[in-house]
Amino acid sequence: MSEPRTTLRVAVPNKGSLSESAMDMLSEAGYLQRRDRNELVLVDEVNGVEFFYLRPRDVAVYVGSGILHLGLTGRDLFQDASVETGAQEIMGLGFGRSTFRLAGPRGSFTAAEELAGRRVATTYDGLLSNWFATQGIDDVEVVHLDGAVESSVRLGVADAIADVVETGNTLKAAGMETFGAPIMESEAILIAGNGKPHDDAQAIERDTQRLIRRLRGVLVARQYVMMDYDIRRENLDEAMALTPGLESPTISPLADERWVAVRSMVPAKRTNQLMDELYDLGARAILVSTIHACRI
Ligand SMILES: Nc1ncnc2c1ncn2[C@@H]1O[C@H](COP(=O)(O)OP(=O)(O)OP(=O)(O)O)[C@@H](O)[C@H]1O
Numbered sequence: 165m166s167e168p169r170t171t172l173r174v175a176v177p178n179k180g181s182l183s184e185s186a187m188d189m190l191s192e193a194g195y196l197q198r199r200d201r202n203e204l205v206l207v208d209e210v211n212g213v214e215f216f217y218l219r220p221r222d223v224a225v226y227v228g229s230g231i232l233h234l235g236l237t238g239r240d241l242f243q244d245a246s247v248e249t250g251a252q253e254i255m256g257l258g259f260g261r262s263t264f265r266l267a268g269p270r271g272s273f274t275a276a277e278e279l280a281g282r283r284v285a286t287t288y289d290g291l292l293s294n295w296f297a298t299q300g301i302d303d304v305e306v307v308h309l310d311g312a313v314e315s316s317v318r319l320g321v322a323d324a325i326a327d328v329v330e331t332g333n334t335l336k337a338a339g340m341e342t343f344g345a346p347i348m349e350s351e352a353i354l355i356a357g358n359g360k361p362h363d364d365a366q367a368i369e370r371d372t373q374r375l376i377r378r379l380r381g382v383l384v385a386r387q388y389v390m391m392d393y394d395i396r397r398e399n400l401d402e403a404m405a406l407t408p409g410l411e412s413p414t415i416s417p418l419a420d421e422r423w424v425a426v427r428s429m430v431p432a433k434r435t436n437q438l439m440d441e442l443y444d445l446g447a448r449a450i451l452v453s454t455i456h457a458c459r460i
Pocket residue numbers: 179180181182220221237238239240241260261262311328329330331350351352
C-alpha cells in the first residue's frame with residue numbers, strides 16, 4: 165500500500181489573460197509562486213501546496229479528473245470544457261472579467277435567431293453549441309477555430325462569430341459589432357474536484373478550506389476599506405445604518421460621553437459618498453484606511 169497523498173495540488177493558468185492576476189492573487193494570499201515562466205511545478209512547502217502551471221483551457225480537465233484538487237480558470241473556459249465529472253465552481257475571483265457574445269459584420273444581424281442555417285466561428289464550441297441548444301436555435305453550424313476568430317467572416321469560413329469581448333476594441337477594429345444578449349458573463353473562478361481515492365481526504369479538505377479562506381480574505385481586502393469616525397450618540401443609529409459593516413460595527417466610548425467612536429468596514433467604491441453623508445450627519449474625524457489582509 166502506498167502512503168496516502170496529503171499535499172493539496174492546485175492548477176494555475178500558465179499564460180494568457182488570467183495568468184498574471186491569478187499568480188498575484190495567490191501571492192497576496194501568502195502562497196509561493198513561480199519566478200520563472202519555464203517552471204512547470206512549484207512546491208510551497210510551508211503551506212503544503214503544489215502549484216501546477218497549465219494552459220487555462222486544460223485546468224478544468226485536470227481538476228475534473230481528480231488529478232489536481234483545485235484550479236483557477238475562467239468561468240467561460242470551465243463551461244466550454246463541459247467536464248461531467250463533478251468539478252464545480254467554488255467562488256468568483258473578481259478579475260479576468262469579460263462577456264461572451266455573438267458578433268457579425270456591422271449591420272448584418274440583429275438577433276441570435278437569425279443564425280439558424282448559418283455558420284458561427286468560435287474557440288468556445290462546447291459552450292456555444294450548448295447555448296444554441298438551450299435557446300432552441302437549431303441547425304447552426306459551429307466552426308471551431310483556435311483564435312483570431314474576427315477574421316473568419318471576412319475570409320469566408322463563417323457568417324458570424326462568438327467570442328470573448330472585454331473592451332470591444334478587437335471587434336471594432338475588425339468592422340464588427342455585437343448583437344443579441346450576452347451569452348455569458350465570465351470572470352476568473354476557483355474550481356474544485358473530487359480528488360482521488362488514495363488522497364488523505366481530511367488533510368486535503370483542511371488545506372482546501374484554508375486556501376478558500378485566504379482567497380476570500382484577499383477579495384475582501386481588495387473590495388473594502390476600514391472607516392473610523394466620531395459621532396454624537398443621538399445620531400448613532402442613522403450613522404450605523406450607513407455603515408453597518410460586515411457583521412456589526414465596533415462602537416467605543418469617548419472621554420466626552422456625548423460622543424462615541426465607530427469603526428466599520430465599508431465597500432471601497434462607496435468611500436467618498438459615505439464620508440460626505442456621515443459628515444452631513446455630524447460625524448467628524450472620519451478616517452479611512454486600507455485593509456492589508458483579513459480572514460472573514
Ligand atoms: N481581453 C481578453 N481576451 C481574452 N480573454 C480574456 C480577456 N479578458 C478576460 N479574458 C478571459 O481569459 C480567459 C481566456 O484565457 P486564455 O489565456 O485562454 O485566452 P487568450 O488570452 O485568448 O490566450 P490564447 O489565445 O493565447 O490561448 C477566459 O476566461 C476569458 O474570459
